[in-house]
Amino acid sequence: MAFRESVRNVGTPVRAVAVRDGHRAGPLLTGAPRHSGIWRLLASNRRELGRSSSVYATFSSARAHVLELKGQCDSMVATVVTGPKAGTHGWVISVGDVVVMTAGRWYGAASTSREASAGTIEAFHSALVGADARHATEAGQRGNRVLSDEERALSW
Secondary structure, eight states, rough: OOHHHHOBBBBBOOOOOOOTTBBBBOOOOSOOOOBBBBEEOTTSSSSSSEEEOOOOOSSHHHHHHHHHHHTTTTEEEEEEEEEETOEEOOOOOEEEEEEEOOOSSSSSSSHHHHHHHHHHHHHHHHHHOOOOOOOOOTTTOSSSOOOOOHHHHHHH
16 A cells, blocks of 8 residues: 555645646646656665655656745644554655655654654755656666666656
């Protein structure tokens, strides 16, 4: 079960995030196939610390939202959530009443989850924002493959 599908105890429903440049978070609902993506906060060892709670239609709208959020770190509030099984805890981070980031994994204790969320906000504040999209690799594969121009255009 995916993290976002199993989050419990969030006080208010999560709503779509409007991005200031006019792009809407999430893919457009049309008959034409679209590419979409999320942003991820990675540690220097490429371990995921957190990920966006929204899906973005374009890389530029995701990047613009990250840059906007970097200026709002002091307003970020972490909420520990209970996972799908006993003894599992995660977190969500909100700005105002909008959830903007989720944990990418479950933790064994609420205190560990709380500590990880605080570290994630600190890391987000000092994070370097990539200038281009990165293609996600399948589990168990290394991400060293160089993408062609066509693959890069479609990877988002």
